[in-house]
Amino acid sequence: MRNPTDGELMRLIREGQQHALTELYDRHAKLVYSIAYRIAGNEPLAREAVQLVYTRLWTTKADYDASKGVFSSWLITITRNITIDVLRCERRHRSIVPIVDANVAATGDGAPEEALERSDRQSAIATASRSLSTPQRRVIDLLYWKGYTLKEIAEMGGEPVGTVKNRLHQALKTLRRHLQGLKEER
Amino acid sequence: MSARDNRECEGLFEYLSGEGSDVERKRFEKHLASCTVCTEEAGIWREVWDRLGEDLEILEPPADLKDEVLGTIFAAEHASELTEATHSAKPTRGVKRFRSRLYVRGLLVVSALVIPFLLGWFVRDLQRAEDSRTASIQSPDRIETLFQLAAVRSSGKFEDSPHAYGVACLVKSENKEQFVVYVFGTPKTEAAEAYQVWLLKDGKRTSAGTFTVDESGIGIMALPIEHGLPKFDSVGITLEPDSRSDAPRGPKMFGSMKPDSSSRA
Numbered sequence: 316m317r318n319p320t321d322g323e324l325m326r327l328i329r330e331g332q333q334h335a336l337t338e339l340y341d342r343h344a345k346l347v348y349s350i351a352y353r354i355a356g357n358e359p360l361a362r363e364a365v366q367l368v369y370t371r372l373w374t375t376k377a378d379y380d381a382s383k384g385v386f387s388s389w390l391i392t393i394t395r396n397i398t399i400d401v402l403r404c405e406r407r408h409r410s411i412v413p414i415v416d417a418n419v420a421a422t423g424d425g426a427p428e429e430a431l432e433r434s435d436r437q438s439a440i441a442t443a444s445r446s447l448s449t450p451q452r453r454v455i456d457l458l459y460w461k462g463y464t465l466k467e468i469a470e471m472g473g474e475p476v477g478t479v480k481n482r483l484h485q486a487l488k489t490l491r492r493h494l495q496g497l498k499e500e501r
Numbered sequence: 502m503s504a505r506d507n508r509e510c511e512g513l514f515e516y517l518s519g520e521g522s523d524v525e526r527k528r529f530e531k532h533l534a535s536c537t538v539c540t541e542e543a544g545i546w547r548e549v550w551d552r553l554g555e556d557l558e559i560l561e562p563p564a565d566l567k568d569e570v571l572g573t574i575f576a577a578e579h580a581s582e583l584t585e586a587t588h589s590a591k592p593t594r595g596v597k598r599f600r601s602r603l604y605v606r607g608l609l610v611v612s613a614l615v616i617p618f619l620l621g622w623f624v625r626d627l628q629r630a631e632d633s634r635t636a637s638i639q640s641p642d643r644i645e646t647l648f649q650l651a652a653v654r655s656s657g658k659f660e661d662s663p664h665a666y667g668v669a670c671l672v673k674s675e676n677k678e679q680f681v682v683y684v685f686g687t688p689k690t691e692a693a694e695a696y697q698v699w700l701l702k703d704g705k706r707t708s709a710g711t712f713t714v715d716e717s718g719i720g721i722m723a724l725p726i727e728h729g730l731p732k733f734d735s736v737g738i739t740l741e742p743d744s745r746s747d748a749p750r751g752p753k754m755f756g757s758m759k760p761d762s763s764s765r766a
Contacts, residue, residue: 346557366666440555483514
């Protein structure tokens with residue numbers, strides 16, 4: 316008998332079938348935990364985020380719609396949103412200036428770049444991101460992986476929001492060009 | 502880039518990254534529908550943005566995480582079902598019953614530890630309750646607002662409690678409304694100490710009540726609401742030297758994220 320798809324498991328979850336959630340955990344916990352850890356930067360917050368993600372899957376009223384994309388992309392979006400909420404909450408409560416991030420923004424080297432190096436596996440997007448300049452990678456990292464707003468990123472670097480947006484625009488265009496190139500090569 | 506030449510186009514990246522108020526987002530959606538420059542730019546964004554998450558080193562989750570995550574969820578579900586069985590309730594049908602199930606499952610986050618506490622004194626025969634479960638279809642409570650509460654680790658109080666968290670919610674049933682807060686994995690209160698729950702709106706703080714915590718690390722406050730609650734958009738919990746604080750004197754222990762909205766993703 317074939318294995319149920321992720322979408323079918325989500326339907327079973329709506330019916331309250333616990334084995335379906337267990338199966339989704341077994342299939343995707345590595346992905347969920349890895350994203351949560353990459354964003355949160357430490358195990359306790361990553362664990363908290365994973366708990367919230369699977370609780371959301373179990374209680375969610377917004378069903379997964381297979382016609383709108385693959386399940387893993389949907390799950391990545393949920394995980395990212397939830398982990399960034401957790402991280403922002405933690406940042407607010409720390410109520411201090413994010414010194415590390417401010418230094419990174421000012422000097423152009425430090426933890427985010429190291430993190431990027433560590434995660435630089437042979438995925439197309441990782442290959443494409445090598446073509447970005449350091450400031451372009453930084454803006455992607457702070458916006459996508461760290462959940463800072465454009466305004467916050469601009470303040471960290473002491474530059475106008477327009478400059479950050481232009482950099483982001485250039486970064487996205489470069490990434491797309493390289494992704495399309497890689498696709499054509501294959 | 503021409504998008505920067507038009508003031509209306511300025512909000513594109515804020516819109517795409519989910520920033521801004523609902524009003525701003527709706528306003529921008531109208532602009533987007535008629536602007537080819539922004540539409541093209543949004544296309545590039547979507548093509549790339551959804552793939553950024555693939556740039557990732559895959560890690561092995563801690564071995565105990567599966568039991569912790571699923572155990573919490575299923576224990577809560579079980580407790581919810583026991584609650585259903587112990588209520589006398591009117592049968593419901595069709596869509597209402599289906600929605601009811603969602604509401605009951607929405608309760609699971611609070612119920613794993615809260616419900617045994619609240620109902621323990623009259624849930625004397627769990628097996629009997631479980632047996633009768635199938636015959637009793639619940640008209641359940643509804644969670645109107647749910648706040649996830651994150652531990653404030655900078656308080657320095659959670660060094661031995663790496664997994665502390667909690668929830669706060671408004672629970673409505675047919676004839677009553679309750680404000681329920683529960684936390685777990687939190688330090689026990691010493692002497693006259695008390696955890697105090699604060700409701701916040703525009704920086705203004707109102708006390709909602711206090712509770713204590715024993716060695717179990719579990720804290721609960723269930724507040725019947727007879728005359729309504731003040732409006733609030735976030736919840737904070739402090740650890741006070743006693744239960745008589747008019748304003749926080751002790752460290753902040755928990756703070757809310759935005760109210761849960763399951764349709765975000």
